[in-house]
Amino acid sequence: MTTHKPVGGRLLTGPFAILLVLVAVMAVILVQRFALGLGAVTNMNDGYPFGIWVVIDMVIGTGFGCGGFALALLVYILNKGEYHPLMRPALLAGLFGYTLGGMSIVVDLGRYLNVYNLFLPWQMQPNSVMFEVALCVMAYIIVLFIEFLPTLLEKTESEGLRNLLKKSMFFFIALGVLLPTMHQSSLGTLLVILGHQVSPLWQTQALPALYLLSAILMGYAVVVFEGILAATTFRRPFEGEILGKLSGVIFWMLLVYLVIRFGDLVMRGALGGLMTDPVNGIMFVIENLLYVVPVLILVIPANRRSPRMLFLAALSLLAAGSVYRIDSYLVGYHPGNGWTYYPSVTEILVTVGIFSLEVVLYLIFVKKLPVLHSRTQA
């Protein structure tokens, strides 16, 4: 018997209050940003026009939001129904990851009032990778909402709408796989046009493949991470068997990722880039060690049953995907001309606020709505 239930319990806990304060701090900074401009609260400049609001909130944030996408591949495309219990929390995390990533971009846009131009056929520029990412992400946010809608409707009496959703859901599931496939790979393609400005350690035509694979990996890692965290904080049964199986998928995918990553570097003879710039070299080593750690953990079958080891592997994988994205967008990017960039305190506080808001919304939803799966109390 499978069923989903709200966790219940008190909402306003200590950590929850701290998160709310962080969200409030962000709100104040955003007022400043709109009144005084981007320069007033960020360290972005014409050498580094993309700061952490793009790279962390959007490029990494949506990677974290790929849980629903990655699981849908297993559950619906490969028809592995046993992973289904993990689906709802993953969709919820995706919904918030993407929505707030998108919100962050609107805050980052210098001429946000002109956003409607993206929808005017005579202004659209389909050759632009940015155009593709923008439309695809917006469409996917809507799809995520529709995919999550049954959870919201479970408590209501709208039988008709529920049935309609149920009948048409296969189409939205398909879209929910197609759209992230497109825009997560495009987040990599976006860097191709930067050419020599990105170090050969990261600049490659394999960027779309690497970004897609690493996004799916981050998606699975988020599912494992969140599953274990939910089990411990809400004292729920540990979904050991499913997570163990999932870690097997992660293991093989990681190997493929590393083969493509290093095969590409060797074929292009780009590993020499390790020596030319020490910061690049160090960050490259950190990034790939973080990818290798989960391989070493998961190669031992016993570790796939251990919540502690699984958690470590997932954490390392999330860090790996994040560092890879920061490396390719910022660390390995060299605009020359003496430009430097390090985010300002206010800039960082906005990113912290965005992620706090995600956790706040997640907590409200899992406590009040039937998101998490429960076997025993059914």
Place this chain on the structure above:
Amino acid sequence: MTMNRRDFLRVAVSGGALSVAGAPPAEAAREAKPMPPDAVGMLYDSTLCIGCKACVSACREANGLGPVNEANPGWNDGTWDTPLDLSAKTFNVIKAYRHGTMAKKDRKENGFAFVKRHCLHCVDPSCVSACPVSAMQKDPKTGIVSYDPDACIGCRYCVYSCPFNIPRFDYSAAYGKIGKCEFCRHLQVDGKTPACCDVCPTGASLFGRVDDLRAEAKRRLALKPGDVTTFPRGNLSGSRAFGKEGGEQAAKMQSPHDAPAGTYLNGLYGEKELGGTQVHYLSGVPFEKLGLPTDVPDRGYASVSEGIQHTLYKGMIAPVVLLGGLAALAFRATRDSDGEDKK
């Protein structure tokens, strides 16, 4: 372990079909773009430039940009226009290369040289390819790369992608915009010459048709250094509107003058670099010393990035086909699970 290698392959094929299976081969670039038929451009000859910065202030006047006093803030309280670099409010700037004792102009060792930096109006511009809303456009006839603030959403992908670091965004304004050289297209409408070339006293900045400018550059490259030759000023291909308006003195300023030919170290910059540009450079010091990237391919990066997109998407046919396959699989899966998923 239930997830075996065969299952994994199915993950890779179904999920990654767009990207993994279709990983673009090394030559996924689209066709390089040709030079527009009536391309206009500039020839900047660093050996002729005396660093007077008349072009910088003329550009400000022509484009309605106020003075920028960045240098020497201790004593410069706004009287002097001293931009240090291009910005959203500085569309062209004169910079200097300096080495050692700086004893001789246009020499790499113990010398110095000037360079005028602004948009090169690429034949295959990255900014135009990057812009999601067509705010950056390349004129199909003249090749002028223009910017439309009414379309621009301020994503700054043009700033990020430009290999010459040209478009700049105004971060100091609450609702900033991009600023860059547009070849004074508002003056050209009236048959006038772009301001920087119009005022240049030595013809270091010369405006004209790209074909003519390239021929002029080749002529200079063929000269023996030191040989006296005639250098045109203003607009190589004709009308000197400012000259007519400004009377005799201005007309004299616009007429060609004789001077010894410079020692041109390298060839002509802008013929091949990144698919070619409509602004060309001649110089007595290596181009990279003037901040121009030289270790670059002969095709624009936009052709590579668009090539990848076109290979993967095949005019949106590939995504639609993939969507069909995914929908069929998802339909099967949701139908199968109907029984067990009943609440």
